[in-house]
Amino acid sequence: MTSKPEEEHKANLIIDVGNTLTKLAVFNNNKQTHSEKVSRLSEQVIERLVTEHHIKKTIVSAVGEFPAYIAEFIAQHTPLLQFNHTTPLPIKNCYKTPNTLGPDRLAAAVGANTLHPNTNVLCIDSGTAITYDLVTADGQYLGGAISPGIEMRFKxxxxxxxxLPLVSFNIPTLVVGNTTETSILSGVLNGVLGEVDRYIDSISAQYSPLNVVFTGGNSFFFDKKLKNSIFVHPNLVLFGLNRILNYNENI
Incomplete structure (x- = not known):
């Protein structure tokens, strides 16, 4: 009788519940092997993933609604860690109000630290909001900044x-807009590039050398448009949650 490959017994299910969509991923030995998005997390989705990927343990991070019955269903099939501000971390959380810190920000910071250990790293998540989160070379999460996201500025x-009309996000755009629409595009897009570059410069002046990692739905926009060098990792939150889940198994 042939046994299953060893990696099948180490599969982690990562669930990131957002305000509009839920992202799910499977990690085998720290490598992402599956991902999908759903508008509504259901028992059927959980059962399918647990069965198909031989899930060993699960972590859930929720900024959106996460029903108790879904948590109970997951816990019946795999050990479940519900990530919150009391969850032990592989970095030190120095935020003064940890109970108000979004779990997605903290998970992204852990992911950035995993990619760039023993160095200062700034994680920038460009989605509904633009969040900036700093982890120092000695593994201390200090916090950062929050500003409106690109679509929020248009709205x-x-x-x-x-x-003023509601303008759709499209690129490239003019520096000097010659219509109301292109003037709005210029103001919003060039403005956000200036903001991000300025913030990176400010952090670099205090914490050097500094690595910068972008994530989030609009991270592609910043690639090769900033004067600062950046790395782009579209699934940094999921990556960080996977590390948190593994860390809690070993403590």
């Missing part, structure tokens, strides 16, 4: 003015 100009 704000439309919502808080009488006549």
């Amino acid at each position: 704000a100009l439309n919502h808080f003015t009488a006549k």
Whole structure:
């Protein structure tokens, strides 16, 4: 009788519950082997993934709604870790209000530290909001900054003015807009590039050398447009959650 490959017994299920979508990933020996997105997390989705990928343990991070019955269903099939501000971490959390810190920010910081250990690393997540999170070379998470995301800036100009239209996010754009639409594109997109470069410069002046890792749905926009060098990792939150799950198994 042929036994299953060893990696099948080490599969982790990573669940990141957002406000609109839930991201799921499977990691085998720290390598991502499967990912998908669903609008609603169901028992059927969980059962399929647990069965198909021989899941050993599961972690859930939720900024959106995570029903108790789903948690109970997962716990019936695999050991479940529900990530929150009390969960032990492989880095030191120095945030003064840890109970208010978004779990996605903290997970991304852990992921960035995993990619760039023993060095200062700034994680920038560009999604609904743009978040900046700093981990020092000695593994201390210090916090960072939060600013409006790109789509939020477009919507704000439309919502808080009488006549400015809602402009769709598209690239490239002009530096000097010659219509109202291209002027909005120039202001928002060039403005956000200037903001990000300025913030990176400020952190670099205090924590050098510094690695910068981008993640989030709009991370592609910043690639090769900033004067600062960056790395792009689209699944940094999932990557960080996988490390947190493994860390808690070994403590």
